[in-house]
Amino acid sequence: MSDRRGALALSLERARKGLETVAQPSSSVSLGVEEAYEVQRELLKLRTADGEKVVGYKMGLTSKAKMRQMGVDSPIMGFLTDGMRLDGSFSLGRAVQPRIEPEIAFLVGREIAGPLPPREALSRCSAVCAALEILDSRYRDFKFKLEDVIADNGSGCAFALGPWTKNPGFEALQGLAVTLKVDGLAAQQGLSDDIYGHPAQSLSALSALLARRGLALPEGCVVLAGAATQAISLRPGLYEGCVAGFAPASVSVSA
Ligand code: OOG
Ligand code: MG
Numbered sequence: 713m714s715d716r717r718g719a720l721a722l723s724l725e726r727a728r729k730g731l732e733t734v735a736q737p738s739s740s741v742s743l744g745v746e747e748a749y750e751v752q753r754e755l756l757k758l759r760t761a762d763g764e765k766v767v768g769y770k771m772g773l774t775s776k777a778k779m780r781q782m783g784v785d786s787p788i789m790g791f792l793t794d795g796m797r798l799d800g801s802f803s804l805g806r807a808v809q810p811r812i813e814p815e816i817a818f819l820v821g822r823e824i825a826g827p828l829p830p831r832e833a834l835s836r837c838s839a840v841c842a843a844l845e846i847l848d849s850r851y852r853d854f855k856f857k858l859e860d861v862i863a864d865n866g867s868g869c870a871f872a873l874g875p876w877t878k879n880p881g882f883e884a885l886q887g888l889a890v891t892l893k894v895d896g897l898a899a900q901q902g903l904s905d906d907i908y909g910h911p912a913q914s915l916s917a918l919s920a921l922l923a924r925r926g927l928a929l930p931e932g933c934v935v936l937a938g939a940a941t942q943a944i945s946l947r948p949g950l951y952e953g954c955v956a957g958f959a960p961a962s963v964s965v966s967a
Contacts, residue, residue: 717747721754724864727850731808734850738857748862749925755865756791764793767934770845771918772866774908774938778813781942784858787908789921790866792934798846798872801964802946807848807869810946812963813939814892814953816885816904816911817843817873820935825928826919830912831882833919837935839876840885842961844892844953845936846870847943871936874953874961884957885911890940893952893960902940904955911937 720737727734737743743751756766773779774787804810821838828836848869851860861867888904908914914937922928929935946965953961 716741717751717754720751720863721758724751724755724850725758733808733852736851736856736860737863738860743859743863745859745862748859751863752790752865755863759793759795764795766791767794767797768792768936769918769922769929769933770866770868770871770936771914771938772861774914774917775902775906775940777902777906777942778939782856782861784856784861786858787914787917787938788858788862788866789918790868792868792871792936796868796870798870798963800872800962801966802846802870803966804946804948807846807946808850809848809854810869811847811854811943812892812946812951813845813847813943814890814900814941814955815843815845815871815936815939816890816907816955817841818915818935818937819876820929820931820933823928823930824915824919826916826923828916828919830910830916833915834879834882834912837879837915840879840958841876842874842953842955842958843936844872844951844961844963845939846946846963872953872961872963873934875959877958882910882912889956891954892941892944893954895949899944900941904940906940907937914938
């Protein structure tokens with residue numbers, strides 16, 4: 713590991729814990745995508761050394777809505793830990809500039825050692841659910857380039873899952889309305905197809921990104937496929953991530 717990667721990971725982890733923002737690495741150095749993933753790996757080492765466990769992975773920037781919103785045009789992956797999993801509530805005091813977005817999540821039933829095509833990757837998932845992701849960029853003004861956001865674990869902060877439903881198969885996951893509700897009212901609306909054409913395509917892309925780094929998706933692992941809509945700023949209220957045909961994921965946000 714170069715000192716540069718370790719130092720960047722440490723500054724991002726300090727910013728996360730101290731609820732501060734830092735300058736985007738791209739403002740002073742040219743990282744490149746591979747080195748940015750190495751910074752992400754160093755970040756994960758810091759968190760596992762603190763007792764957190766990896767419970768899954770997230771894909772990000774898999775929809776046109778998100779790519780446009782963030783000005784980044786390439787999908788990315790990040791890790792999810794047990795410390796990021798929410799049990800129905802979230803306090804704004806945990807984050808600096810949080811945003812929320814509706815997602816679809818997969819539960820891996822049989823190891824996915826990629827790269828696997830979408831239908832095959834999906835067939836190894838035992839269950840699917842609606843989910844919510846809370847993002848919190850460690851960068852000033854929530855602005856970043858591709859390498860910056862990869863290093864910062866895809867702006868990952870927290871996630872909530874709805875009840876798991878048996879995997880209904882590829883066709884049944886096409887064309888489903890994905891809605892973010894705030895206090896019962898629709899705030900953002902998209903379709904499952906907005907996630908990389910099909911959320912299973914996102915799973916497939918994740919399996920390839922991991923395989924290039926010698927990693928697989930183990931049984932029991934959770935995958936967030938990426939938001940179908942733009943993310944919105946988080947304020948106190950009741951948030952629901954809804955996917956047609958599935959029970960919603962909900963989070964009550966307090967000041
Ligand atoms: C990057 C993370 C994007 C998604 O679902 O598209 C993401 C960001 O928008 O800060 O998680
Ligand atoms: Mg997301």
